[in-house]
Amino acid sequence: MKTKFTALALATTALVASNAAAQDVTITIESWRNDDLALWQDKIIPAFESENPGIKVIFSPSAPTEYNAVLNSKLDAGSAGDIITCRPFDASLALFEAGHLADLDDMDAMSNFSDVAKSAWQTDDGSATFCVPMASVIHGFIYNADAFAELGIDVPTTEAEFFAALDVIKEDGSYIPMAMGTNDQWEAATMGYNNIGPNYWKGEEGRRALIAGEQKLTDEAWVAPYATLARWGAYLGDGYEAQTYPDSQNLFTLGRAAIYPAGSWEISGFNAQADFAMGAFKPPVMNAGDTCYISDHTDIGIGMNAATANADAAKTFLAWVGSPEFASIFGNALPGFFPLSNTPVELEDPLAKEFVSWRGECESTIRSTYQILSRGTPNLENETWGASVAAIKGTSSPAELGQELQTGLASWYAPQQ
Amino acid sequence: MSTSRIRWHIVVFLAPAVLVYTAVMIFPLFNTLRLALYSEVDQTRIYVGLQNFRTLFFDPIWSEQFWNALGNNFWFFLIHMLVQNPIGIALAAILSHPRLRFAALYRSAIFIPTILSFVIVGFAWKLILSPIWGIAPSMLDFVGLKSLFAPWLGKEEYALTTLALVSVWQFVGIPMMLIYAALLSIPEEILEAGEIDGITGASAFWKIKLPLILPSIGIISILTFVGNFNAFDLIYAAQGALAGPDFSTDILGTFMYRTFFGFQLQLGDPHMGSAIAGAMFAIILVGVCIYLFGIQTRMRRYQL
Structure with a gap:
């Protein structure tokens, strides 16, 4: 039955x-x-x-x-x-x-x-x-708005203002100016080099020229971001050499750091963790009024x-x-x-809105190493991680780093030979 | 008549071990060596002979990484030989002292890290040494030596040594236990005979015990050598596949892993990876052979 x-x-x-x-x-x-x-x-x-x-x-x-x-x-x-x-x-x-x-x-x-x-x-x-x-995810900087208000800092738009703000925070001493470490390496390249870089190589224009072989990694536009990164080292926390990615996230959300070089994917995590007001600013340009470029990856x-x-x-x-x-x-x-x-x-979401509003003001580009250029050995993306870390620590000069990356890329990529 | 019979029971009893060992060890080993002789061009696998090894040893980009990894590996091994094994022997000598109290407690405490997972050890030490949350800086501060603290895992010049010492901390229990066992097996009569001849205390250790435990020290050395040249886990757990900073902690294991399986945008290359694995196998084989034929056969043995 x-x-x-x-x-x-x-x-x-x-x-x-x-x-x-x-x-x-x-x-x-x-x-x-x-x-x-x-x-x-x-x-x-x-x-x-x-x-x-x-x-x-x-x-x-x-x-x-x-x-x-x-x-x-x-x-x-x-x-x-x-x-x-x-x-x-x-x-x-x-x-x-x-x-x-x-x-x-x-x-x-x-x-x-x-x-x-x-x-x-x-x-x-x-x-x-x-x-x-x-x-896509957009790169920029997330900042502790309470800390900025407390120290009377305006949101920086040019590189000079950016470093001036870092100086003020450093001098005051109650916040670590910038939360980033070099232990895991990728942040230095992703949130460092590819965050600020597009302003130097003019976004898509430079990226496409590099793929076409018309520009080289030894050109000023590709080396200069390393020189800027070299100045970051002084503003990172004590022992940043051994600071990991979660360390940096925690330092910022605990309110111990004022600026966090970011990717927009951090937004939901930060919203849940941080109990202070946050804002975001786009990678600073060289001179006020310059066209800005953002990594909209x-x-x-x-x-x-x-x-x-x-x-x-x-x-x-x-x-x-x-x-x-x-x-x-x-x-x-x-x-x-x-x-x-x-x-x-x-x-x-206000933070997300801020990030996405840059699309209207700036030219979008993607991370320079992702298309075509990381197909061979040595792998340009991985090499860029190491180079960005070396730049921040000051263990190699920007010119040496550019030369090293160029030699590696030229060894397998025909348009660069 | 009965001698010519095949003794089936031998085959039957050997079969499981032989089959399992062949399937999980011998076949993969030879297949890896075979894979090293191929390369992939346009999605088809072609035979290239020793080309991969030529690239590995003579292409400047590859060879630089290979020699760097090999050099780091030797340094890793050297630290173990100079720190882990002497400390292990000393601890065993102290533990075997008949009047030491709480010997069993010390023995277990020192041995426990050995049974911990690499991931736990790597993570715990990363936290201990962290310049931000770690207890190492505050402990140094407590004794007024804060100036000695550096972010060791993040500095090219210290990272590998630091990790080697973490590994020593983890594994010092193994030489300790082996030597301890060897020391316990030395008959009391020999020591008493020495005592009658006036050899006591430290000189008894150097003149009687040490020569008797030399074979065990030899075994420990070879185990350390094989273990270190196959090492991978601790570096990967603490520093990731890129073995930072700037490849200063890259050893053959991490180099092989990165090449074989790929990393981030780098696609895996099983053929070059196999070539590196082949080189690792050869290095370990040569090292073990030197020990077996060069050292062990000449070692003097005493009948106890």
Whole structure:
């Protein structure tokens, strides 16, 4: 009797399921953002499904460190989901070249994005774009507004003002002027060199010239940021050489440091930790009134599995990801990860708003080492970490560092030879 | 008749160990060495002979990193030989003193770090030595020596030595235990005979005990050598795969890991990684052979 009932129940379930399948198309998203699972399930997917009846979406993330390997084997085995979340640059380019990602150039939604936004998911010549840009992170400086008010410091806009402010904080002595360490190395390059650098090499102009081989890492524009970083050393905390990334975050959120060279991804963490007012300022320019450049680094994109059986539904979804509605949901749920679409998004978080407002005032660029230039050995990105640390500590001169990086890059990159 | 029979029970009893060992040790070892002879060009694997080793030893970019890692590795080993093993022997000598109280407590306390995970040791010492939250600066301050404190893990000139000493702290229990066991196995009669001849106290240690524990010291040295040249965990846990600052703590293990698996934007290169692993294997093999044929065979042994 019991078996019969179970069989009946099973049959009914199967019937219902197949009924649903006949009406609905289900698309699955591969992603490494397992932190965002709740956000997708509670906000993004319901919003999409209510607008597009007939398409069901499943968000199926894996661990960030395993994502690339898991995705590759799933794609090779033909069991990957319809929608693929794209890492920037070479990892996704390799998937496109292997025929796993579909070319999305003919999608209307693509016109919502700037060339810089798309550059992370394009072939080197820009002839094909294979992922819809989703979010970027912006670099700048977050400051302790209470400390600034207490010491009577105005938010610096030029480099002279920036160092003058640091001097005031240092002289007063109650705050560490700037919270950054060199132990983990990457902060020096990411929040140091690539934060202030675009103002020197004029953003995209310099970055593209470097890729084309028209500029060299020994040029003034690429060496000067190291000279500026060398001046930072005096304003970092005692023993900054052994200070780690979490140390720096804690120093700042505990209110012991006044300025934090930042990436916008810190915003939600800092909002939760710090109990003082915070503000943000963009990398200072040389002279008042100069064009400013910011690092608006493309970090997440989303593309389509070329072998998907539900191409139409997947494209509908991608077009929706490219729409302002998605941008607004995503940008507000994850302050600090900024939607890349051209239509401005109304953000609620004041810090995030400050960061994103720079897009209107400044020219955007991405981190100089990410596209093409870190394909060979020695790896330019990793070398830049070491060089930025050496600059801050003063163990090598800026000119030596430029020469060293140039020699390394020229050893494998033909346009620089 | 019975002698020509195959003794199946031997095969049966050996099989599990041989199979498991072959599957997890011997096959991967030879496959790694084989992998070092290939390279990947345009997504296909091609045979390149010894090209990877030529790159590793003679290409300026690779060889600079390799020699740096090898040099650091020798320094790491030297610190262990000069600090860990003498301290281990001294501790064992003190512990084996019959009138020492609480010997068991000291023995356990010194041995406990050995069973801790590298990650815990690396993290704990990073916190202890942290210039911001660490207790090292405040303890030095307490005795008025604050000026001696430096952010040791962040300075090129100190970082490797600091990590080597952390590793010594962790593993000093091993030589201590081995020597302690060797010292306990020295028969009382020999020491008494020495005493009658007027050899007591420190000279009994130098003239009687030390020669008798020399074989154990030899074993400890070779274990230290193999352990140090395979080391990776502590450096990775404390300084990350780039073995900062400025590669000053880069040893062969971290160099191999970075090359094989890639790091950040650097994509992994299993073929060059295997070449480095091959070089590590060769270095350890040569070191062990020198010990086995050059030193151990000449060591004088005493029948106790």
